[in-house]
Amino acid sequence: MSPTYVDFLECLFQKAAMRSKAFNPDDALRGALERFWSHGYHGTNMPELMAAMGITRGSFYGTFGSKIAAFTSAFETYLASVDRFGRRTVSGCAGRREAVLQVLTGILGLTQAEDGWRGCLIGNTAREAVAREKDIQVLLDRGMSVLCEIFDLALALPEADAPDLDPGQRTTEALRLATFLQGLLVASRCGATEDDLTRLIAREVETLP
Amino acid sequence: MSPTYVDFLECLFQKAAMRSKAFNPDDALRGALERFWSHGYHGTNMPELMAAMGITRGSFYGTFGSKIAAFTSAFETYLASVDRFGRRTVSGCAGRREAVLQVLTGILGLTQAEDGWRGCLIGNTAREAVAREKDIQVLLDRGMSVLCEIFDLALALPEADAPDLDPGQRTTEALRLATFLQGLLVASRCGATEDDLTRLIAREVETLP
DNA sequence: CCCGATCTGTACCAATCATTCCAAAAAGGA
DNA sequence: TCCTTTTTGGAATGATTGGTACAGATCGGG
Numbered sequence: 001m002s003p004t005y006v007d008f009l010e011c012l013f014q015k016a017a018m019r020s021k022a023f024n025p026d027d028a029l030r031g032a033l034e035r036f037w038s039h040g041y042h043g044t045n046m047p048e049l050m051a052a053m054g055i056t057r058g059s060f061y062g063t064f065g066s067k068i069a070a071f072t073s074a075f076e077t078y079l080a081s082v083d084r085f086g087r088r089t090v091s092g093c094a095g096r097r098e099a100v101l102q103v104l105t106g107i108l109g110l111t112q113a114e115d116g117w118r119g120c121l122i123g124n125t126a127r128e129a130v131a132r133e134k135d136i137q138v139l140l141d142r143g144m145s146v147l148c149e150i151f152d153l154a155l156a157l158p159e160a161d162a163p164d165l166d167p168g169q170r171t172t173e174a175l176r177l178a179t180f181l182q183g184l185l186v187a188s189r190c191g192a193t194e195d196d197l198t199r200l201i202a203r204e205v206e207t208l209p
Numbered sequence: 210m211s212p213t214y215v216d217f218l219e220c221l222f223q224k225a226a227m228r229s230k231a232f233n234p235d236d237a238l239r240g241a242l243e244r245f246w247s248h249g250y251h252g253t254n255m256p257e258l259m260a261a262m263g264i265t266r267g268s269f270y271g272t273f274g275s276k277i278a279a280f281t282s283a284f285e286t287y288l289a290s291v292d293r294f295g296r297r298t299v300s301g302c303a304g305r306r307e308a309v310l311q312v313l314t315g316i317l318g319l320t321q322a323e324d325g326w327r328g329c330l331i332g333n334t335a336r337e338a339v340a341r342e343k344d345i346q347v348l349l350d351r352g353m354s355v356l357c358e359i360f361d362l363a364l365a366l367p368e369a370d371a372p373d374l375d376p377g378q379r380t381t382e383a384l385r386l387a388t389f390l391q392g393l394l395v396a397s398r399c400g401a402t403e404d405d406l407t408r409l410i411a412r413e414v415e416t417l418p
Numbered sequence: 419c420c421c422g423a424t425c426t427g428t429a430c431c432a433a434t435c436a437t438t439c440c441a442a443a444a445a446g447g448a
Numbered sequence: 449t450c451c452t453t454t455t456t457g458g459a460a461t462g463a464t465t466g467g468t469a470c471a472g473a474t475c476g477g478g
Contacts, residue, residue, distance in 0.1 A: 020446065022455070042251050043338035046436060056456055057437085067436065119336065126398040127328065127336035129252035141400035175401065176409050183392025189335040191350035192384070200385050207416055232425095255466060265426060266467085276466065425474065434465065444455070 025063055028053040033074040038118045041071055041130045068133075075139050078121045079146050082107070086150030090157070096165075099154035101205045104181060108197060111185055119185040122147070147178035165209065173209065180204060234272055237262040242283040247327045250280055250339045277342075284348050287330045288355050291316070295359030299366070305374075308363035310414045313390060317406060320394055328394040331356070356387040374418065382418065389413060 035044050035052035044052075046067065050060050053070075064070040089106050093099035111118050118124075122143035130136055151174035155165055165173065184197060244253050244261035253261075255276065259269050262279075273279040298315050302308035320327050327333075331352035339345055360383035364374055374382065393406060 020454090022445080040336070040338055045434080058455060058457085061437075062454080117341070122399065123395045124336050126395050127249070127333050129249055131398065132326070140398065144396065144399035144401070172408060172412065175396070175405060176412060179392040179396045179401075179409060180389055181392065182395035183388035183390065186332045186335050186391035186395070187353065187384070187388045189340065189349065190331065190353035192353070192388075196384060199381060200388060203381065203385060254464075267425065267427090270467075271424085419478105421476105421478090423474105423476085426472085428471085429469085431468070432466100435463075436461100437463105438461065439459085441458095442456085444453105446451105446453080448449100448451085 021059075021063075023055050023059060028055050028063070029070075029073055029077055032070050033077050033121075036071055036074050037078070037121050037124070038114045040124055041067075041128055068130075068135075071130075072135065072139065075121065075125070075136075075143075079139075079143055082110075082143075083146050083150070085110070086146075087153065090150065090154045093154070093157060096155050096157040096159045096162075097205050097208055099157050100151065100177060100208060101201065103150060103154055104177070104184075104201050104204070107181060108184060108188075108201070112188070116188045119189065120182065123182040123185055144178060147181065148174045150174075151177040162209070169209065177204070232264050232268065237264050237268075237272070238279075238282055238286055241279050242286050242330075245280055245283050246287070246330050246333070247323045249333055250276075250337055277339075277344075280339075281344065281348065284330065284334070284352075288348075288352055291319075291352075292355050292359070294319070295355075296362065299359065299363045302363070302366060305364050305366040305368045305371075306414050306417055308366050309360065309386060309417060310410065312359060312363055313386070313393075313410050313413070316390060317393060317397075317410070321397070325397045328398065329391065332391040332394055353387060356390065357383045359383075360386040371418070378418065386413070 031053040032049060035049055039048070046057075046060075049067065049070070050056060053060065055063075060070070064073065085106065086103055089102050090099045093102055107120070111120055122140060125131055125136065125143075126140050131140060148171070152170050155170045155173055158164060184200065187200075188197060240262040241258060244258055248257070255266075255269075258276065258279070259265060262269065264272075269279070273282065294315065295312055298311050299308045302311055316329070320329055331349060334340055334345065334352075335349050340349060357380070361379050364379045364382055367373060393409065396409075397406060
């Protein structure tokens with residue numbers, strides 16, 4: 001009997017007695033994200049990175065390949081999380097003002113760990129030398145798009161006593177809010193107090209069309 | 210005749226046959242600023258820095274002492290320039306809306322060199338690891354204050370068809386504008402087009418109280 | 419002219435960078 | 449238990465970091 005497609009599939013999926021990994025790559029990636037987020041790409045060296053990931057050299061290079069590759073993966077994880085977080089936040093709100101308020105304070109809250117030093121990984125990376133790399137540039141553009149999309153979703157909610165926004169208006173406002181959010185995170189590292197930030201957000205929500 | 214105060218002054222100012230420097234320290238500092246501005250602190254190594262300053266190792270360490278000291282001086286230069294630039298811009302405007310528009314577009318213009326990569330040295334530094342240094346933190350706070358002060362000055366101008374702002378209102382609005390400006394510069398590195406930025410600024414000026 | 423300070427360039431320092439190699443140890447699958 | 453894979457950790461890679469030391473060339477002031 002000649003070998004069949006089933007035999008081929010057997011070969012395709014054969015794991016050949018592979019020992020299961022002792023660490024969870026997703027957990028390790030979350031550790032990497034935590035570190036890159038609070039200390040940046042250049043501010044993280046390999047010993048620190050691998051300590052944050054809970055693995056050693058061999059496992060790191062065997063699984064992730066290089067520092068920049070690990071960063072890219074961690075960045076993707078970050079974007080996916082922000083996206084989920086934003087959508088969940090918006091879906092829990094009734095009106096557009098409330099949604100914008102919740103998203104702004106929510107993301108600002110995410111960034112306040114470590115004495116407000118984490119900031120937003122997108123904005124942080126945008127200022128780093130590594131952002132000159134073309135691959136990273138693509139990630140940054142995607143990051144800003146994710147933020148804009150979330151605000152766009154928030155602005156699509158109806159608001160009592162105010163007419164709905166048309167798509168063009170929404171796009172501009174969404175970009176403005178994403179931009180403002182990035183500014184907030186810079187301000188938080190330049191002496192702005194918690195009170196300042198709250199006041200700025202409130203003012204922003206009030207003047208929303 | 211006993212030595213007099215004049216003799217002391219002579220000693221005080223005596224240069225002891227010191228040969229005048231062949232380079233202008235201010236020019237060198239401007240070169241350092243140019244480099245730090247576009248490439249950041251960690252993105253600039255000593256050969257690159259000294260090349261940008263137009264001097265060699267001996268002169269550098271003899272005059273500026275260390276990389277971080279040179280950065281600090283360059284940062285001061287930047288703050289002084291922004292301060293002068295902002296005040297001059299405001300003083301050339303009649304109304305508060307015009308002044309804010311001119312300052313925003315003016316500073317944004319400063320930052321657009323090198324394919325928009327320079328950004329604002331204040332915001333750039335805030336995202337770098339070196340910002341954890343206490344001395345640098347002080348500079349950052351001062352930087353944000355300078356920006357706020359300029360916007361405060363702009364907002365103090367009268368505007369036809371709108372009541373003057375009280376000082377408290379001015380302070381909040383100034384912080385908001387400085388924050389927004391920092392966000393603009395992040396956005397400009399994350400795929401926002403020239404047109405986007407112009408639209409954002411216009412929207413900001415329109416909704417000014 | 420001459421003394422001393424500045425400039426130039428090279429060689430060197432120890433530390434750190436990301437990365438590779440390897441051998442021994444540990445552990446899961448059969 | 450045996451085999452294979454993964455993990456571990458030390459050693460070493462070559463490149464680069466900021467900083468120092470020092471020679472000789474250069475030049476300005478007295």
